[in-house]
Amino acid sequence: MKVLIVGAGFAGVAAAFAARRAGASVTMVAGAPGASALYCGAVDGVDAELPHELLQALGLRLAKGAQVATREGVVRGSSGADSALLNLALLAGKRVAVVDVPRDDWDGPLLARSFASSSWARSTETRFELVPLPLLEKGHQRRVSAYDFAAGFERPERPAWLAELLKAHAGPDAWLFGPWLGLKRSLAAELSQAAGVPVGEVTSPPGGPAGARFELRRDSLLASLGVERVTGRVTDVEVASGEVALRLGGQAAMRGGALVLATGGFVGGGIALSGALSGAEPAGFELSIRGLPPVRLQGEPAQPVSSLFGVDLAARGRALLEHVGLPTSRDGRVSGTSLVFAAGDVVGPVPPSVGQALQSGLRAGAAAAGTA
Numbered sequence: 001m002k003v004l005i006v007g008a009g010f011a012g013v014a015a016a017f018a019a020r021r022a023g024a025s026v027t028m029v030a031g032a033p034g035a036s037a038l039y040c041g042a043v044d045g046v047d048a049e050l051p052h053e054l055l056q057a058l059g060l061r062l063a064k065g066a067q068v069a070t071r072e073g074v075v076r077g078s079s080g081a082d083s084a085l086l087n088l089a090l091l092a093g094k095r096v097a098v099v100d101v102p103r104d105d106w107d108g109p110l111l112a113r114s115f116a117s118s119s120w121a122r123s124t125e126t127r128f129e130l131v132p133l134p135l136l137e138k139g140h141q142r143r144v145s146a147y148d149f150a151a152g153f154e155r156p157e158r159p160a161w162l163a164e165l166l167k168a169h170a171g172p173d174a175w176l177f178g179p180w181l182g183l184k185r186s187l188a189a190e191l192s193q194a195a196g197v198p199v200g201e202v203t204s205p206p207g208g209p210a211g212a213r214f215e216l217r218r219d220s221l222l223a224s225l226g227v228e229r230v231t232g233r234v235t236d237v238e239v240a241s242g243e244v245a246l247r248l249g250g251q252a253a254m255r256g257g258a259l260v261l262a263t264g265g266f267v268g269g270g271i272a273l274s275g276a277l278s279g280a281e282p283a284g285f286e287l288s289i290r291g292l293p294p295v296r297l298q299g300e301p302a303q304p305v306s307s308l309f310g311v312d313l314a315a316r317g318r319a320l321l322e323h324v325g326l327p328t329s330r331d332g333r334v335s336g337t338s339l340v341f342a343a344g345d346v347v348g349p350v351p352p353s354v355g356q357a358l359q360s361g362l363r364a365g366a367a368a369a370g371t372a
């Protein structure tokens with residue numbers, strides 16, 4: 001039987017990987033890009049082994065105690081990252097060159113000072129030194145998006161030119177660039193090999209190169225797995241007679257033996273606000289697809305029960321947005337259902353992260369394939 005997956009973020013692609021590995025055929029339905037297309041390139045929240053093939057296909061590298069530099073000037077720990085990001089943990093006590101480029105979104109002097117004054121750099125005696133590089137070919141490149149600037153380095157002559165530039169500046173133990181090292185090509189790896197020292201990036205802005213790389217690699221992986229893709233927005237789910245039916249707008253129902261809901265949280269569009277929103281009135285939350293159990297908030301129902309009683313957003317603060325979601329069992333089965341599984345940001349109350357999306361996606365995909 002077939003496994004239906006709704007959502008094409010990290011959770012959906014991990015579910016598809018696991019379900020295909022378990023021998024199920026898979027159809028994936030997804031609408032607009034979600035949080036995975038916006039992520040900054042760091043992988044947080046990993047607390048279990050992940051399949052090497054999946055990580056490799058998505059261009060992710062896990063490393064215990066990894067340290068990444070953010071574009072806001074912070075050095076922070078993570079479980080891993082897009083392989084274009086520089087893992088500073090491997091450079092403790094060394095000299096890291098921060099490239100100085102006159103782009104409007106990059107203040108090299110300030111970033112180098114900020115990284116150098118981080119508690120990690122001071123405790124490991126790691127130095128960050130500014131090195132000007134003539135990376136701009138034309139004046140408008142100071143203002144183009146990081147995505148466009150990264151794409152420009154993939155023109156056939158640019159990687160070899162950049163490699164020569166780095167070789168001519170011998171001395172640093174590593175190079176730290178903005179998020180510009182290509183989209184389709186692994187320029188960080190190519191340049192590291194050419195320069196003989198690690199070359200990598202800081203984190204990406206939302207919707208920048210890291211998210212774009214995820215989408216490109218996801219598409220190749222799903223194609224190689226033979227996953228059928230459908231673009232559209234699911235409005236309703238019906239579960240009856242050992243079968244799941246999805247409805248997309250006015251189209252005929254799509255049927256399968258099990259469903260993995262990987263529709264994301266608020267960013268992905270899986271969970272929406274419901275009820276009154278004006279002034280101090282209470283509001284609540286609901287799944288954006290009809291026919292499924294209600295989302296919950298710290299064990300309580302999260303849907304408003306009347307115009308007077310609901311979730312008081314003002315009193316409980318924004319942090320509650322991370323706690324709203326569908327309760328599931330360990331294998332991802334949605335409580336109160338038999339054929340519906342959930343993974344990623346739509347599951348509550350787990351804080352959203354790439355690591356949790358991948359892990360829960362793998363569990364849900366395997367369990368759904370075993371049920372279908």
Ligand SMILES: Cc1cc2nc3c(=O)[nH]c(=O)nc-3n(C[C@H](O)[C@H](O)[C@H](O)COP(=O)(O)OP(=O)(O)OC[C@H]3O[C@@H](n4cnc5c(N)ncnc54)[C@H](O)[C@@H]3O)c2cc1C
Binds near residue numbers: 270353354
């Ligand atoms: C700006 C930003 C930065 C982040 N940075 C990090 C980071 O550094 N490290 C980290 O670990 N995590 C980070 N995260 C969190 C991480 O990106 C998410 O936890 C993860 O990507 C969630 O993946 P997901 O598959 O659950 O959901 P999403 O990626 O949101 O995917 C949801 C999918 O469901 C689809 N969908 C939703 N509703 C429907 C419907 N009704 N019909 C059809 N399709 C539907 C959407 O089209 C989308 O494809 C960041 C998040 C954001 C927003």
